[in-house]
Amino acid sequence: MHISVVSGDPLQHTASLVVVFGFEGEALPAAITALIEASDWSGGYRKTLLVYPREAAQARRLLFVGLGKRAQFTSDRLREAAAGAAQQARDLKVERFAATLPQADGLSTFNLSHALVEGILLGSYRFIEYKTDADVFEVGECEVLTGSDSEAAEQGAALGQAIVNGVVLARNLANRPGNIVVPATLGIVAQEIGARYGMDVTVYGLEELTAGGFGGILGVGQGSANPPRFITMEYGSEHKAKGTVCLVGKGITFDSGGISIKPADGMENMKMDMGGAAAVLGAMEALGALGLAVHVVGMVASAENMLSSTAYRPGDILKTLSGKTIEVLNTDAEGRIVLADALYYAQRYQPAAIIDLATLTGAIMVALGPHAMGLLSNNDDLARRVIEAGEATGERAWQLPLWDSYRDMVKGDYGDVKNTAGRAGGAITAGAFLDAFVGGFPWVHLDIAGVAWTDSKPRAYTPKGATGVGVRLLVQLLRDWAA
Numbered sequence: 001m002h003i004s005v006v007s008g009d010p011l012q013h014t015a016s017l018v019v020v021f022g023f024e025g026e027a028l029p030a031a032i033t034a035l036i037e038a039s040d041w042s043g044g045y046r047k048t049l050l051v052y053p054r055e056a057a058q059a060r061r062l063l064f065v066g067l068g069k070r071a072q073f074t075s076d077r078l079r080e081a082a083a084g085a086a087q088q089a090r091d092l093k094v095e096r097f098a099a100t101l102p103q104a105d106g107l108s109t110f111n112l113s114h115a116l117v118e119g120i121l122l123g124s125y126r127f128i129e130y131k132t133d134a135d136v137f138e139v140g141e142c143e144v145l146t147g148s149d150s151e152a153a154e155q156g157a158a159l160g161q162a163i164v165n166g167v168v169l170a171r172n173l174a175n176r177p178g179n180i181v182v183p184a185t186l187g188i189v190a191q192e193i194g195a196r197y198g199m200d201v202t203v204y205g206l207e208e209l210t211a212g213g214f215g216g217i218l219g220v221g222q223g224s225a226n227p228p229r230f231i232t233m234e235y236g237s238e239h240k241a242k243g244t245v246c247l248v249g250k251g252i253t254f255d256s257g258g259i260s261i262k263p264a265d266g267m268e269n270m271k272m273d274m275g276g277a278a279a280v281l282g283a284m285e286a287l288g289a290l291g292l293a294v295h296v297v298g299m300v301a302s303a304e305n306m307l308s309s310t311a312y313r314p315g316d317i318l319k320t321l322s323g324k325t326i327e328v329l330n331t332d333a334e335g336r337i338v339l340a341d342a343l344y345y346a347q348r349y350q351p352a353a354i355i356d357l358a359t360l361t362g363a364i365m366v367a368l369g370p371h372a373m374g375l376l377s378n379n380d381d382l383a384r385r386v387i388e389a390g391e392a393t394g395e396r397a398w399q400l401p402l403w404d405s406y407r408d409m410v411k412g413d414y415g416d417v418k419n420t421a422g423r424a425g426g427a428i429t430a431g432a433f434l435d436a437f438v439g440g441f442p443w444v445h446l447d448i449a450g451v452a453w454t455d456s457k458p459r460a461y462t463p464k465g466a467t468g469v470g471v472r473l474l475v476q477l478l479r480d481w482a483a
Helices: 030-036 075-091 109-123 150-175 183-197 206-212 215-221 237-242 267-272 275-290 335-349 362-371 380-393 404-409 426-435 471-482
Strands: 002-007 017-022 048-051 061-066 096-100 141-146 200-204 229-235 244-255 295-305 317-319 325-327 353-358 373-377 397-399 443-447
Touching: 002 109, 002 150, 017 075, 030 048, 030 061, 048 075, 061 075, 075 096, 075 109, 109 141, 109 150, 141 150, 150 183, 150 267, 150 275, 150 471, 183 200, 183 229, 183 244, 183 275, 183 295, 200 206, 206 215, 206 229, 215 295, 215 317, 215 335, 229 275, 229 335, 237 295, 237 471, 244 267, 244 275, 244 335, 244 471, 275 295, 275 353, 275 471, 295 335, 335 353, 335 426, 353 380, 353 471, 362 373, 362 426, 373 380, 373 426, 380 397, 380 443, 380 471, 404 426, 426 443
Parallel strands: 002 141, 017 061, 017 096, 096 141, 244 295, 244 353, 353 443, 373 397
Antiparallel strands: 048 061, 200 229, 229 295, 317 325, 373 443
């Protein structure tokens, strides 16, 4: 969808549909009030009213969308309301619509335009790549109507578009099936992003992984006909003085569970077990488009966890890149094993921050449901910055404790660490396992297992399937870092 910003009166706009946002209990201009006085629309949150104004306005239709009480208004509420409006525009099959930019205390025109455009574009997303007979209609254009400060509105809209492009990349990767997206595919996508934005991209294949000693990634991937990959993407090396941020993504392109095989029900969704890698790739796409002044190294540890005569087994001992050994108790706890190599590799950049994202544990889904990612960290300041970025974007993170007693739980009997400590505190002990490989550098682990995929559509701008979660949080964090 093409987005533009224009100034003008919504009643004088000639689009097939004009969206007008209003707050609950607040008066609208007299000309608009006259159009809705016979209705019971009051501006309640996400309540809508479609009006055919005839001679009272230039547009064929006016869609009134409630933002709720002004005191409860947030940028995320605007995203939700805008997403619903965009979906209604699509249902009405309008080629072009306009949306008014609301004004709110405490939120700048820039931020309001950013949130509005994100909501419109994210809400318009559908994954239909493999529908061969679908009768699909998509809205072609949206104009953001602003009364003043159109330059700030244009800048906010441009930011929103760049970030959404990254989210869409992440959603598409995680929605595509495992016979299409294999570890090599992620390497190709990384190289394409690097070529677009001048990033230094390295893709390690089987030969390089073997020579380099990436025993964790190799161990998980050894049962698959699709060999593993380790990918690095370096951006903005001229900004090293601000500190290096390493983004690390778990890229299990399909997870059968291996020898510790998963139940059949729901296994088809395990194509999304590379949601962390997808978020890193999406964030790097947005980062390149925005040209932020920050040094970032994106890393993806990718393998396919399959059953075969060559698959790794419960009881195996894997020697990782760090030299530490992992005692494998459950082959379905594979994500932390590939991340062990990637987190240790990150240390060579002497990073000011390491942030990993992974669809890591079912335990985090039990703890936090579909509304937040779990956060574990060895650095409270970095954790605070990540949490604040999550609050600003609506991608919330909740911090869990990481005491030494949890680290003790993952000490191995026959190896240095074991890859599971049982059901109790499962999300935390997974984080304690990862902590053994970060070398004391400031680190945050985000367990996105509960929020990377949804069948319930918890938000208007989050469709069923892959959510692309993490991209917007990471870009916000990097924007703050650059500033």
